[in-house]
Amino acid sequence: MTKKAxxxxxxxxxxxxxxxxxxxxxxxxxxxxxxxxxQHNAELDAVKxxxxxxxxxxxxxxxxxxxxxxxxxxxTNSEIEVPDYQGDGEIPVTYVPARNTIFLSMALxxxxxxxxxxxxxxxxxxxxxxxxxxxxxxxxAFANMANxxxxxxxxxxxxxxxxxxxxxxxxxxxxxxxxxxxxxRLTVSCYRADHEGRACGQCDxxxxxxxxxxxxxxxxxxxxx
Amino acid sequence: MTKKAxxxxxxxxxxxxxxxxxxxxxxxxxxxxxxxxxQHNAELDAVKxxxxxxxxxxxxxxxxxxxxxxxxxxxTNSEIEVPDYQGDGEIPVTYVPARNTIFLSMALxxxxxxxxxxxxxxxxxxxxxxxxxxxxxxxxAFANMANxxxxxxxxxxxxxxxxxxxxxxxxxxxxxxxxxxxxxRLTVSCYRADHEGRACGQCDxxxxxxxxxxxxxxxxxxxxx
Numbered sequence: 001m002t003k004k005a006x007x008x009x010x011x012x013x014x015x016x017x018x019x020x021x022x023x024x025x026x027x028x029x030x031x032x033x034x035x036x037x038x039q040h041n042a043e044l045d046a047v048k049x050x051x052x053x054x055x056x057x058x059x060x061x062x063x064x065x066x067x068x069x070x071x072x073x074x075x076t077n078s079e080i081e082v083p084d085y086q087g088d089g090e091i092p093v094t095y096v097p098a099r100n101t102i103f104l105s106m107a108l109x110x111x112x113x114x115x116x117x118x119x120x121x122x123x124x125x126x127x128x129x130x131x132x133x134x135x136x137x138x139x140x141a142f143a144n145m146a147n148x149x150x151x152x153x154x155x156x157x158x159x160x161x162x163x164x165x166x167x168x169x170x171x172x173x174x175x176x177x178x179x180x181x182x183x184x185r186l187t188v189s190c191y192r193a194d195h196e197g198r199a200c201g202q203c204d205x206x207x208x209x210x211x212x213x214x215x216x217x218x219x220x221x222x223x224x225x
Numbered sequence: 226m227t228k229k230a231x232x233x234x235x236x237x238x239x240x241x242x243x244x245x246x247x248x249x250x251x252x253x254x255x256x257x258x259x260x261x262x263x264q265h266n267a268e269l270d271a272v273k274x275x276x277x278x279x280x281x282x283x284x285x286x287x288x289x290x291x292x293x294x295x296x297x298x299x300x301t302n303s304e305i306e307v308p309d310y311q312g313d314g315e316i317p318v319t320y321v322p323a324r325n326t327i328f329l330s331m332a333l334x335x336x337x338x339x340x341x342x343x344x345x346x347x348x349x350x351x352x353x354x355x356x357x358x359x360x361x362x363x364x365x366a367f368a369n370m371a372n373x374x375x376x377x378x379x380x381x382x383x384x385x386x387x388x389x390x391x392x393x394x395x396x397x398x399x400x401x402x403x404x405x406x407x408x409x410r411l412t413v414s415c416y417r418a419d420h421e422g423r424a425c426g427q428c429d430x431x432x433x434x435x436x437x438x439x440x441x442x443x444x445x446x447x448x449x450x
Contacts, residue, residue: 064289098334101374105330109323133374141370148363149326 002028004116005162006107009033009059011046012189013209014122014165017173019054020180021164022120029056030114032107035063042193050186062106100133104142104161112150117159124165124173139163170212178218185221198225227253229341230387231332234258234284236271237414238434239347239390242398244279245405246389247345254281255339257332260288267418275411287331325358329367329386337375342384349390349398364388395437403443410446423450 005027009015022029031051035044044061051059100123107119123134132138143161147153165173177184189209190199199206201224213220230252234240247254256276260269269286276284325348332344348359357363368386372378390398402409414434415424424431426449438445 062289064287096334097337097376098330098371098374101330101333101370102327105323105326108326109321112322132376132379135373138370138373141366141373145326145363145366145370146323148360148366149323149358151322151357154357 002026003118004028004030004057004111004114005118005120006030006032006111006114006116007056007120008103008107008122009047009051009056010122011043011050011187012122012205013170013177013184013187013212014124014173015047016050016054016122016182016184016187017177017180018120018122018162018164019050019056020177020182022118022162023054024180027118029054030110030116031056031059032103032110033059033061034103034106035061037065042190042195042197043188046186046188046197053183053186060110098133100131100138101142104146108146108150108159111159112152115152117152117157118162119159120162120164122165123163124168124170126167126169136163136166139166169215170208171215174212174216174218178216185223189222194225196223198223200225227251228343229253229255229282229336229339230343230345231255231257231336231339231341232281232345233328233332233347234272234276234281235347236268236275236412237347237430238395238402238409238412238437239349239398240272241275241279241347241407241409241412242390242402242405243345243347243387244275244281245402245407247343247387248279249405252343254279255335255341256281256284257328257335258284258286259328259331260286262290267415267420267422268413271411271413271422278408278411285335323358325356325363326367329371333371333375333384336384337377340377342377342382343387344384345387345389347390348388349393349395351392351394361388361391364391394440395433396440396442399437399441399443403441410448414447419450421448423448425450 003026005022007019007022007029009019009031010033019029019031033044033047104121111119125135139161146159150159153159188197189205191203191205192200199222209222210220228251230247232244232247232254234244234256244254244256258269258272329344329346336344350360364386368384371384371386375384378384413422414430416428416430417425424447434447435445
């Protein structure tokens with residue numbers, strides 16, 4: 001029987017690489033995305049194109065309102081401006097409280113229903129914005145909790161949280177993805193992308209992505225406005 | 226400054242007791258409920274009455290679709306029948322995959338935005354349905370993960386997950402709540418409650434609740450249909 005994996009898919013560079021990686025490892029991919037009032041909605045358009053092109057088995061978009069939570073982040077509160085890249089080591093205003101925890105929890109529920117024991121998330125602790133929920137020790141703690149939370153875990157079917165990009169730089173992720181045939185033109189990373197999915201080139205996310213293509217020594221296919 | 230607490234509020238007996246308990250401990254209560262397609266929607270009507278009566282500071286209802294997850298449980302899939310109480314030690318079909326993890330994750334996000342370091346959840350490992358995400362070791366693992374997930378945790382403002390009913394029987398919870406002035410007539414526990422919030426008296430949840438009132442030696446105020 002083919003192994004199933006739930007892959008968190010944002011439409012960005014990292015999660016798209018995760019889809020390709022999970023497929024290359026023989027998993028049947030169930031992609032999960034979220035419509036949580038993010039301002040950069042171009043990413044949802046992108047992810048729909050990506051899952052179609054990459055022929056994932058099933059794509060689920062979970063829509064939820066989180067007004068109370070959303071007000072804390074520039075990504076979801078239009079009154080907080082998304083700043084240009086700061087690089088000062090502080091957790092930036094684009095941090096969405098508990099976002100990866102909420103996403104992984106939903107993925108956990110779906111994995112249990114599907115009978116999947118594997119969840120992929122494209123976080124990295126290299127070339128990232130300093131969000132606490134991107135660190136390996138966080139992923140490990142989540143996996144530990146997940147195995148106590150679920151019927152599957154209790155019955156001995158261990159759930160694995162894969163963060164395969166954890167120790168890769170953006171450049172290494174790009175090189176890996178290109179080897180796996182990822183078409184990065186389809187991906188949108190920008191926090192301020194326009195309706196056509198074109199990038200600003202100035203925000204945190206653009207800064208890391210641009211640097212990644214330069215260091216990888218490949219042409220940046222990103223359309224900028 | 227008054228301490229803030231996020232309290233998960235389902236409209237049932239346990240979470241309503243938690244609201245009273247958090248208030249008695251001096252917390253300003255922020256109640257959080259979920260509209261996730263549960264069939265027993267009478268609980269949302271109940272929780273609205275409860276938070277009003279108990280004068281909580283703010284009430285947030287998070288609405289989300291979780292079709293893929295929901296199909297796995299009798300509480301959210303109308304094609305699976307909610308059975309009468311079985312009491313056979315198996316995890317019953319009313320188990321919703323990863324439910325408490327999803328709820329606690331959302332509470333975590335809200336707590337961080339509010340600057341709250343305390344979250345209350347009314348789970349108990351006594352007189353319960355055998356759901357894995359009601360056990361103390363699960364709650365402990367969640368708290369550990371939460372402190373690695375969040376900006377607050379990273380900055381040393383420890384988040385506490387309170388499960389104050391964990392070691393109480395239903396009867397002890399009822400006695401505690403009555404001392405704190407909880408009006409249990411307002412609460413709905415039944416998985417098959419009708420539109421007026423009246424209970425079936427036969428499902429798992431009703432069975433534990435009925436037994437609780439009998440053992441507590443107080444009259445059961447629950448309206449049954």
